[in-house]
Amino acid sequence: MPTRRIPAALALAAAIVLTTTACGGGSASSGSNSSPKTLTYWASNQGTSLENDKQVLEPELRKFEQQTGIKVNLEVIPWSDLLNRILAATASGQGPDVLNIGNTWSASLQATGALLPFDQATFDRIGGKDRFLPATIASAGAAGKDPAAVPLYSMAYGLYYNKKLFQAAGIANPPATWDELVADGKKLTTGSQYGLAIEGGNVSENVHHAFTLGMQHGTGFYDAAGKPQFDSPQAVAAVKQYVDFIATDRIAAPGNAEYAANQSVTDFATGKAAMLMWQAAGANLKSHGMNPDDYGVAPVPVPAGSSGPQATSSMVAGINLAVFKNTKNLDGALSFVKFMTGDDEQKLLNSTYGSLPPVKAAQADPAFATPELKTLAGVLSTGAAPLPQVASESQFETLVGTAVKNLLASAAAGKPVTEAAVKAELSKAQQQMPAN
Known part of the structure; x- marks a missing residue:
């Protein structure tokens, strides 16, 4: 894909194992607001440019604000900078409320303790775990642990x-x-x-x-x-x-x-x-x-x-959506995750970006029935394996x-x-x- 492809972890990733104890709760998210009426969202560059992503996402964020009264402050971050920014946030304990991560980073970032675990109760708040394709959940964190994120855009x-x-x-x-x-x-x-x-x-x-x-x-x-x-x-x-x-x-x-x-x-x-x-x-x-x-x-x-x-x-390719554990607006953050992984948004965003919805109901939409996407959906369902979740x-x-x-x-x-x-x-x- 154009700029959506998940990049290799940068050299700074070697520091990730050092941040585990630096992510305790208690501090407000950098750039976010403790008010229940605001959220900060770090989006990855999925479109042809950062500006293109803003053109795609901002109308949807306004839609979310109209539905909930919560304003989302958007920052689109290029892949070349995203992991560095996330690692700095996990080390300082100050980051956004909600963020996109490459799904192959899930277990590494999970190990820092900075991301909110999606246990059964948390999944229930966003519509349930069984809405997602199993292969995409398998790329959301280490086996035997609650996922550190939920799938947002899927590819194979x-x-x-x-x-x-x-x-x-x-x-x-x-x-x-x-x-x-x-x-x-x-x-x-x-x-x-x-x-x-x-x-x-x-x-x-x-x-x-x-x-x-x-x-x-x-x-x-x-x-x-x-x-x-x-x-x-x-x-x-x-x-x-x-x-x-x-x-x-x-x-x-x-x-x-x-x-x-x-x-x-x-x-x-x-x-x-x-x-x-x-x-x-x-x-x-x-x-x-x-x-x-x-x-x-x-x-x-x-x-x-x-x-x-x-x-x-x-490999199971894609982008996951995570919640920073230190968010001061957990209810709003989970409402936003529910919105972004809802059937309607999944259809709209994935069809715009040329990716596959990890949400089963959305993937059944005719928009994803092109020969290309039908082939890739088959691969994702039966022929793809997650990179090591360690x-x-x-x-x-x-x-x-x-x-x-x-x-x-x-x-x-x-x-x-x-x-x-x-x-x-x-x-x-x-x-x-x-x-x-």
């Missing part, structure tokens, strides 16, 4: 393919297995055109694909006790498979190793690449002038004959995503990327993890 990865380029290459159907994808990618790689576009300079994209391939190879990068297993044979095989798109398969351009900020989407939209693995790319492709009839969407390939976790084709997840994103970035850079430079080289890079990432 799909394989986008250019119909005209496939037809010209004599390929009738999108690949369903990795062997088929590599074979098709080689047929589609000719001249300045490549079979697949990837975004190797984007740490977030790297770790998302590494995780999905890891699940297919039999690892979630952590053991059952929550201990990092970044350099296991399964993890090495998964990362090498991804790096080999440039290194040995040569179906992705060497320059893709430096791509970031949606450059791979641009290549796909302009016909420089025939395939793209992306989250809800439709709105972004439209902004580049690509007609929905020109591309198809299928699940990301899986190994031939796979089933269960090894048939995972996407306190160190933010560091995992940064370190493993950076390891993949380094390996792709080596591949682009023509250096051999052996299993030993992959293992060494992943071992270095694991050694940088905090001991606890």
